[in-house]
Amino acid sequence: MEDTFKHQGKRKLLAEKLAAKGIKDKAVLEAIASIPRHLFLDSSFEDHAYQDKAFPISSGQTISHPYTVAFQTELLEVQKGEKILEVGTGSGYQAAVLHHLGAKVYTIERQHKLYKKTATFLKKIGYSPKYITFGDGYKGIKTYAPYHKIIVTAGAPYIPKDLMAQLKVGGRMVIPVGEDPQIMTLLIRKDAKKFEKHSFGEFRFVPLLENKN
Template identity: 65%
Template structure:
């Protein structure tokens, strides 16, 4: 598949929908306009690529709804060259948006099927995270901590303590917390022991699971 003028037009329409839904960060909107979401789906589902909805990608996982990707990215407040840890590579779409925002991304995937797929797919797409890791997202990635930001793209029944521990002072953790439905939650690290917590309403994610490889 190619990225055509028609696709770019559809991304512009999608970006307008996200603005209407309350996405205000212009850098996030520009990233959504630039990342060709249709290339992250099987070609037979191309018509679904620029609708604002999640879509199955195999291994019981989904490509997140564009609004959710934009909302989480906005909460993360990515600055140029920020070091970001992504928990749940999935399709790689959120990874690509973070890279478009100027982040240096470490991304962890627990499903070997998706990890292997992305190992081939990322180079073809020119997606260059600092490192893609097959592993348990609950543990984070202490080898490269502390991080400017951590984004979790699956529903966590609890907030994993290693993720909080791996934030820089001033760093931001964006994580959907809950079992059936999740509450989008932001933690900002204020000091070694102090975290500021904010909640941003209900979302629906696939579950974040441990030790499934």
């Protein structure tokens, strides 16, 4: 669990690279420069942790490219104190970024082994979400709805209605939609029934699987 000056220097360079790629939100870049991404990876990948690459984690899942994490987070327009639902806890890196930005993070993971491992790990390194649970991401976490923001970190063939229903009016949902590749999609809830939709190009995610628990 060591975080050296070398690691910190690599994170700073990574944040600079993401800024050069078009990430403008200074708070997001500061989060990338602060959070020890190497701790979220298998030790065999540690030397590559601050490259803009995705890497495999347990249960057939991946930790996303830092650019993808930053891009989705920037689209959310996170404000301190907001309730944010994350669908797909994975390694916990995205949840840590949201936590660092001051959000109250509620996160759900469908892989039980990964859920247990990540819940313990995030608490250990000080990025524990407000609530983390095991379950079907398509259903969200109704108990704590509505949410100011929702982020989905797996590719969904369609936008789940349960997630749309759990978004506050004025809230934003960022979700990759489609098979392979997916289209990064932003939904803004305008009122009880109306959603404004924006598209932001192609990305690749592991699939968001339904009814697997």
